[in-house]
Amino acid sequence: MADWRKKLADEIARQGRDMKEVSLKAGLGETYVRDAIKRGRGKLENLIKVAAVLGQPPEWLTSDIPAKPVERPKKEKGFSPKILPGTELVTVRDFPIYAAAMGGNGNLIVTFEPVEIVKRPAILEGVSGAYGILVVGDSMEPAYRQGDMALVHPGLPPARNEDVVLYDHPPDGNCEAILKHLVAWTSTEWILRQWNPPREWSEFMIDWPTCHRVVGKYSRR
Known part of the structure; x- marks a missing residue:
């Protein structure tokens, strides 16, 4: 045997x-x-x-x-978030963009002080607390490239096969965060995926209690 x-x-x-x-x-x-x-x-x-x-x-x-042989996820087949054209922007320029830096452990450090105010996307019109994050790192390429703006709806519940930002505490001041694809979750863990290199793993909810949904992106300029 x-x-x-x-x-x-x-x-x-x-x-x-x-x-x-x-x-x-x-x-x-x-x-x-x-x-x-x-x-x-x-x-x-x-x-x-x-x-x-x-x-x-x-x-x-x-x-x-x-x-x-097992076919592993390829970068070019990664999830592609909706890219919003200019025709889907509303005229009000009140949408805050927050900066992120790469922490020593590979996670993001997000500073909740706007570095830029841009036109609000129609998909987030009227959404209280909506915001964007400047993407750093390449772990989510090709879905998100460094310099893209991830558009975040903080009020939507977690959903399988959607992109999310997880925080180590409710966003305020400086927060540690991870931007990944949410595969599923259990009562205690998030099951996550990234595209570059392809990887799937889990994180404890107690370490990342706050989950915000990503609903699109502005491509880098």
Whole structure:
């Protein structure tokens, strides 16, 4: 019988994923894969779910057949937010744009003091507290490039397969933030995706309690 523990560990590493994310995608506890590999035991039905998340058939676990090639997300196929043309701008110039800087841990540091006031997009007309963020970094390319303005609606609830900005506390002064694609969430975690390089993982809600929806962007000038 094939060593399913080694096969799982090797395939997770080959795909550039982590055990916690694979466990959650399989609908299991966040430490299930790690514990199963470490202890050398797990229910077959659960291990089959894990294999499916990795794009492998059930028989792959217990035989010597090689892993099937798995198509990973490509940068050019990333989610593209709606780019707003000039005809969709309203005349009022009252839309604040906030600056962001790259923190030492790769997250954003957003300063809630406007660096620019621009025309408000129609999609956010009448929305109290709406704002834009100047994008820094390249982890969300090609959806967002450095210098783009992400347009944020703070009142919309989280939604699967939408872009979001997560904050470490309600926006005020300086906040740590991450701009990512929201795949899903559990009662305790956000499951996130970025495009460059392709990666999917989870973050604890207790660390990122505030979630604002991104509804579009202004392309960089």
